Amino acid sequence: MARFTGKSVIVTGAASGIGRASAMLFAAEGASVIAADKAAGVGDTVAAIKAAGGKAVSMEMDAGNSGDVKELIALALQTNGGLDILYANAGISGGTPNLFEQTEEQWKQILQVNLIGPMLAIQFGAPEIIKRGKGAIVCTASVAGLRYGAGSPAYSASKAGVISLVSLAANNLAGTNVRVNGICPGLIETGMTQPIFDRAREKGTDDKIGQLNPLRRAGQPEEIAKVALFLASDDASYVNGQVLPVDGGLSSSLPIVPPRR
Numbered sequence: 001m002a003r004f005t006g007k008s009v010i011v012t013g014a015a016s017g018i019g020r021a022s023a024m025l026f027a028a029e030g031a032s033v034i035a036a037d038k039a040a041g042v043g044d045t046v047a048a049i050k051a052a053g054g055k056a057v058s059m060e061m062d063a064g065n066s067g068d069v070k071e072l073i074a075l076a077l078q079t080n081g082g083l084d085i086l087y088a089n090a091g092i093s094g095g096t097p098n099l100f101e102q103t104e105e106q107w108k109q110i111l112q113v114n115l116i117g118p119m120l121a122i123q124f125g126a127p128e129i130i131k132r133g134k135g136a137i138v139c140t141a142s143v144a145g146l147r148y149g150a151g152s153p154a155y156s157a158s159k160a161g162v163i164s165l166v167s168l169a170a171n172n173l174a175g176t177n178v179r180v181n182g183i184c185p186g187l188i189e190t191g192m193t194q195p196i197f198d199r200a201r202e203k204g205t206d207d208k209i210g211q212l213n214p215l216r217r218a219g220q221p222e223e224i225a226k227v228a229l230f231l232a233s234d235d236a237s238y239v240n241g242q243v244l245p246v247d248g249g250l251s252s253s254l255p256i257v258p259p260r261r
């Protein structure tokens with residue numbers, strides 16, 4: 001039997017990239033998916049899931065807005081009779097300004113979506129997952145949250161916050177049988193990073209992308225989605241409060257010049 005047959009799953013940021021790939025994989029493994037995003041394209045994700053024979057409904061919402069998050073959880077209850085798995089994945093990057101260029105308004109916006117968003121999802125979603133007796137929450141952090149150098153200052157700080165949120169939520173949910181884990185993707189080709197890939201292809205330097213990690217390539221959304229499904233599944237039944245870098249090995253070394261071969 002597929003790993004998520006009969007499971008009610010919410011994925012935020014499901015219109016594009018990692019969220020879309022995850023929503024598709026959850027549905028392919030039997031889940032009833034609520035695909036949420038602020039972009040109307042989330043309807044296309046649901047259409048693709050249905051075309052492949054899966055179950056999904058979409059909701060256009062703002063993952064950083066508490067009223068919208070409450071409505072999202074209510075939609076899962078109304079559609080699927082409960083909630084088993086929550087993947088808090090929606091995020092924004094904020095470009096590449098430095099600390100002195102990034103405004104207070106930009107900090108607030110990025111923290112609201114990237115950090116307060118997953119916090120709200122857990123606050124409103126976890127009580128419903130607890131009612132099922134068992135479940136899992138997964139959050140998308142970033143290698144930018146482990147060390148600065150991949151994204152704007154506010155982005156890095158927001159993702160460091162998500163790493164902290166994962167461990168504190170796992171502990172605040174002690175004794176409930178609800179696990180909370182996170183993923184730190186490296187450079188993945190998605191809507192968020194498309195300009196990097198497009199620019200490199202235009203200049204003919206796309207073979208340089210991802211050269212800082214030992215696998216020497218960028219990742220694809222499905223390579224993160226598969227890890228999200230693992231962490232949400234019973235295969236990870238004893239994994240809790242952890243954040244897993246999925247970055248081709250980028251975060252495994254200091255930024256030294258790689259040895260010549």
Ligand SMILES: NC(=O)c1ccc[n+]([C@@H]2O[C@H](COP(=O)([O-])OP(=O)(O)OC[C@H]3O[C@@H](n4cnc5c(N)ncnc54)[C@H](O)[C@@H]3O)[C@@H](O)[C@H]2O)c1
Nearest residue numbers: 013015016017018038062063090091142187188190191192
């Ligand atoms: N792509 C990478 O290299 C990379 C690396 C590390 C972490 N991440 C993280 O992965 C997650 C998914 O991003 P992605 O790379 O798939 O990018 P993406 O831009 O392709 O997808 C992000 C989705 O989130 C949605 N979104 C943004 N703000 C929202 C809001 N307020 N409410 C609801 N939806 C909202 C967007 O509309 C978009 O569909 C993000 O949290 C991102 O920070 C990405």
